[in-house]
Amino acid sequence: MKKYFISHDLCKLLAKEIFYFFSALVAVGLAFESLLPGFFCLYFNVSVLAGFWLLSLIISLLCIKEKK
Amino acid sequence: MSFEKIEAPDIYYLMKMPLNKKIRFFWLILLFFIIIFLAYQFVSPSGDWSCTHSFSSFQASSCLGDPTPKERVIKTQGGPLLILGEPVYFSVFSPRPFSHITIKITYRPHLSSSTPIFEAGFLADKKLWRYRLQPVYNLWLEQGLSSWTQLRSGNLSLFQRKEKFSSLSEFLSVWRSQGSSFCSQPRCLAVYNLSLEEAPPALDLRSLSPVSENSFFPYPLRGEHQFYIFLKNKGLSLSGNLLDLNENKDIDDAEIVVFSGRNQVDLLSLPDRRPQKEESGDIGIIQSVKIVNSDLPSGLYRLEFRAGDDLVLSDLSVNSAYLSIINKIWPFTEEAVSLVTDAPYLQVKALSPAALQTLDFGGRHLELTEIYKQYEIKSKRLGGENIRLSTGSLILANNGMFAASSSALINPDYPRLDRFSSLNEQLDFVLADYRPAIIEDEGWLSSTLEFDASDLYRERGKYSLILSIPGLLAEGGGGGLVEIKSINVEFSGPSLGAKIKDWLNL
Structure with missing residues (x-):
């Protein structure tokens, strides 16, 4: 029977990629908002998005700290 | 004959990818679909775009902005929006301009005879602050005229105090050919929400007997005004003086437009080339205004003085015995x-x-x-x-x-069914372009309004919506209230394919 375990590397990888994803989404949002104010906000809750982005940033920073 | 060996694409490539690439591939694909979705909504290639704002449920964001001014509304938790005063404004977002807007309002009116009319519309002219309104609910047409005989064809309804016409087409035929001759007393026909440019005037112009050839309006008039004049003989001669107060920051271009029915027959442009700076308060010199058009046949004309509040039209003189100012005057x-x-x-x-x-x-x-x-x-x-x-x-x-005097007053318009109209006297007929409200569950009503959006005012991707209930005062004035459950806005216009065909002249 296989044994499953959570790899620290996998956590780091996920944290990093999730942060990249939310950063990219925020960049897309900024691009649309500068083009047409209010448009991106119709489909995305900006405060929730900002919260997720901040959370992913904190987690990825913690992971970097762990690397030391 | 030789064949080159072509390698088939490695369909297992994705499975063989390292984990970090797999994750990145996944979110890049997700981001790609989000961008495609947003771009689709932005362009609206089908030519349709819609959104619904429900006041009864929580919505973090909507195409409808918050209602303003806030003191005229109450937002209840999980309940409808209460309108206590009027007017109430909303901004309505659309990703691009459209040619047609349909709005559906679900509401419960608690109105009285002092506030019988509920209308909604969009800002059409920001300079003159003109809204194009459509009826949402009319207490008189829904309930007040219930004892009158009603004839209906499409959205057009004729209410008769005593039955005189058996069909709407019979009434329209008599009205168009003989004017208001069917009235037993003057001004017996009131109208509501009708475009009357092509209708016979409420006044028999042949009965007019002007006492003089000219009119002079003795008071300066500030800002936009509209006038009726009646030319007894061929040719128009109008003169006046224009003064720029330079109190606000806008450039004060002006126009005087002459209409016969709905047709524009003359235009005088008055561009602001005055050297005085805006907001300086420097009045400057008086500019002379003159229209001479010898080709205009005798008859009834409407003049529009289109100007901002900085401009004052004084010493207005016209070769008409009648000079009436329509609906609003600012001496x-x-x-x-x-x-x-x-x-x-x-x-x-x-x-x-x-x-x-x-x-x-x-x-x-x-x-x-x-x-x-x-x-x-x-x-x-x-x-x-x-x-x-x-x-x-x-x-x-x-x-x-x-x-300025009773001899100069002329009114070719039909009485309009507004909140000051009296249904108990004088009026025998009411002609209305009105779509009755649809009854829904729990006493809710819904009304659907359609607007030609091609010339509506749109700024920063937003139209300006107004809900108007004349007479409804938030400051304890009474008159009732209106509950709004939801507002659905549907935009439509040419599709992307039709636009491309249009650009390519296909």
């Missing part, structure tokens, strides 16, 4: 003003402390004590009244005409 003078109007009520607003006074309306007095507050006074009788002001600089409005 700009510190001297006493004497006017006549044919409407049985008057709405008054003072914009400066110097204009506060006690005015006389047909022998009744109205004391103005606050600036920017709209006051109302009703006449004791039907018909025209005299207005006496100790000083000008007041905005006077009603649904009738204003003139």
Whole structure:
């Protein structure tokens, strides 16, 4: 029977990629908002998005700290 | 014959990818679909785009902005929006301009005879602050005329106090060919929400007997005004003076447009080339205004003086015995003003402390004590009244005409069914373009309104929506309230394919 375990590397990888994803989404949002104010906000809750982005940033920073 | 070996694509490539690439591939694909979705909504290639704002459920964001001013509404938790005062404004977002807007309002009206009309519309002209309104709910047409006979064809309804016409087409045929001759007394037909440019005038123009050839309006008029004139003989000759107060920051271009029915027959452009700076308060020189058009045949004309509030038109003279100002007048003078109007009520607003006074309306007095507050006074009788002001600089409005003297007053318009109309006297017929409200569950009603959006005002991707219930005052004025459950907005216009075909001239 296989044994499953959570790899620290996998956590780091996920944290990093999730942060990249939310950063990219925020960049897309900024691009649309500068083009047409209010448009991106119709489909995305900006405060929730900002919260997720901040959370992913904190987690990825913690992971970097762990690397030391 | 030789064949080159072609390697088939490695469909297992994705499975063989390292984990970090797999994750990145996954979110890049997700981001790609989000961008495609947003781009699709932004372009709206089908030509349709819609959104619904439900006030009864939580919505973090919507195409409808918050209602303003806030003191005229109450937002209940999980309940409908309560409108206590009017007007209430919303911004309505759309990703791009469209040619047609359909809005569906679900509401519960709690209105009275002092607030019988609920209308909604969009801003069409920001300079003149004109909204294009459509009826949402009309208490009289829904309930007040229930004892009258109703004839209906499509959205057009004729209400008769006593049955005289058996069909709407019979009425329209008689009306178009003979005017209001079917009336047993003058002005027996009231209209609501009708475009009357092509309709016969309410007045028999042949019966007019002008007492003079010319009219002179003795008071300067500030801002936009509309006039009716009647040319007894061929040719129009109009003159006046234009003064720029330079109080606000906008450039003060102006126009005088002459209409015959709905047709524009003459235009005088008055661009602002005056050297004085805007907002300087420097009045500058008086500019002469003149229109001479010898080709205009005799008849009834409507003049529009399109101008901002900085411009004052004075010494207005025209070769017509009649010179009536339509619905609103702003005499700009510190001297006493004497006017006549044919409407049985008057709405008054003072914009400066110097204009506060006690005015006389047909022998009744109205004391103005606050600036920017709209006051109302009703006449004791039907018909025209005299207005006496100790000083000008007041905005006077009603649904009738204003003139300097009763001999100069002409009103070719049909009485409009508004909140000041009296259904108990004079009126025998009401013709309305009105779509009755649809009854839904729990006493909710819904009304669908359609607008041609091609010339509506749109700024920063937003249209301006107004909900208007004339007479509804939030400051304890009574008149009831309106509950709004939801507003659905549907935009439509040419599809992307049609636009591309249009660009390519296919």
